[in-house]
Amino acid sequence: xxxxxxxxxxxxxxxxxxxxxxxxxxxxxxxxxxxxxxxxxxxxxxxxxxxxxxxxxxxxxxxxxxxxxxxxxxxxxxxxxxxxxxxxxxxxxxxxxxxxxxxxxxxxxxxxxxxxxxxxxxxxxxxxxxxxxxxxxxxxxxxxxxxxxxxxxxxxxxxxxxxxxxxxxxxxxxxxxxxxxxxxxxxxxxxxxxxxxxxxxxxxxxxxxxxxxxxxxxxxxxxxxxxxxxxxxxxxxxxxxxxxxxxxxxxxxxxxxxxxxxxxxxxxxxxxxxxxxxxxxxxxxxxxxxxxxxxxxxxxxxxxxxxxxxxxxxxxxxxxxxxxxxxxxxxxxxxxxxxxxxxxxxxxxxxxxxxxxxxxxxxxxxxxxxxxxxxxxxxxxxxxxxxxxxxxxxxxxxxxxxxxxxxxxxxxxxxxxxxxxxxxxxxxxxx
Numbered sequence: 001x002x003x004x005x006x007x008x009x010x011x012x013x014x015x016x017x018x019x020x021x022x023x024x025x026x027x028x029x030x031x032x033x034x035x036x037x038x039x040x041x042x043x044x045x046x047x048x049x050x051x052x053x054x055x056x057x058x059x060x061x062x063x064x065x066x067x068x069x070x071x072x073x074x075x076x077x078x079x080x081x082x083x084x085x086x087x088x089x090x091x092x093x094x095x096x097x098x099x100x101x102x103x104x105x106x107x108x109x110x111x112x113x114x115x116x117x118x119x120x121x122x123x124x125x126x127x128x129x130x131x132x133x134x135x136x137x138x139x140x141x142x143x144x145x146x147x148x149x150x151x152x153x154x155x156x157x158x159x160x161x162x163x164x165x166x167x168x169x170x171x172x173x174x175x176x177x178x179x180x181x182x183x184x185x186x187x188x189x190x191x192x193x194x195x196x197x198x199x200x201x202x203x204x205x206x207x208x209x210x211x212x213x214x215x216x217x218x219x220x221x222x223x224x225x226x227x228x229x230x231x232x233x234x235x236x237x238x239x240x241x242x243x244x245x246x247x248x249x250x251x252x253x254x255x256x257x258x259x260x261x262x263x264x265x266x267x268x269x270x271x272x273x274x275x276x277x278x279x280x281x282x283x284x285x286x287x288x289x290x291x292x293x294x295x296x297x298x299x300x301x302x303x304x305x306x307x308x309x310x311x312x313x314x315x316x317x318x319x320x321x322x323x324x325x326x327x328x329x330x331x332x333x334x335x336x337x338x339x340x341x342x343x344x345x346x347x348x349x350x351x352x353x354x355x356x357x358x359x360x361x362x363x364x365x366x367x368x369x370x371x372x373x374x375x376x377x378x379x380x381x382x383x384x385x386x387x388x389x390x391x392x393x394x395x396x397x398x399x400x401x402x403x404x405x406x407x408x409x410x411x412x413x414x415x416x417x418x419x420x421x422x423x424x425x426x427x428x429x430x431x
Contacts, residue, residue, distance in 0.1 A: 001046030194255025
């Protein structure tokens, strides 16, 4: 964040650890301090100290709402709202999310903050980027982004995105440790350490200068997957976005400056990604291990079956599969061009099921591992193309939205195949 952007950005952090009528969450007392330290760090969040407000934990609902109102009115670049504590049900239907304060009582909901009020304030903000992070039980209820009608302010100030990141589904309870809530501990660790390693779509974490909300969500989901705390399974985070909200840059990536800017070899590798036809021929490595993959069918989120194609394309699960599929196709097409195999043959992978392009490369190189790669690409294409309406790209019927679990499984397999392709090309001295 530039100094000019920092001057136009606001953050409000509210964490409640001690309650009069609810169970205490001792670990939450550390959440706000840890996050604020990172958000105001020049090499992470970049917020100005005076623009990153920590609301006292014993505050009444109006104190939080006043702080949110001030932030959403003043911010024109980025506004960030964070809450950690107890979440509970309330409202006229009893199904709305209420954010607990120190005085909250389940019999007296007026001591809690209706999340809907915060959502309305954020929705009216003139900020270019808007982020809400809710670390509490049932926080998935916060994922409803409101109607899609753009306000006059949104049109005037060209609002590019909104994102809500929740620590749990609307029926799940978040977990807390003495040192902090599990979700926020991982979020702070990501901001502190930066993003490294292979990402689900084939990119390298250390090659990314910023942490977008999509990268944050993917990393948190991977870090928390299959985790248990004191015998309880840690819920998977949830995210909802509008207007490309998944692209919002939350912070700078600390791992980027260390691995790319200061490491010429890594910088050269990041500049030589597939699609540009470049490799590092001086790199030595063990022979690439290529094995067949098993790609599970994508399961549809039936609650979203009535979405139109446009809204479907904005879902994080659809984007994850779509981007992973395109990355695999790009890598494999690059390999086909390198070995003089017709790129059009790739399209036949979907219809004939024989991995023809992979076998053609195997015949030219004498390396049978390319045949396995071709079959792996075929499996991904066959499953991935089911997302598109009618099973075909360009069909008019709404595309399907896969579940989070199958989207992650697909992306993980795509990352494996991309590494197989890159490994074989590097081993064979492709330049």
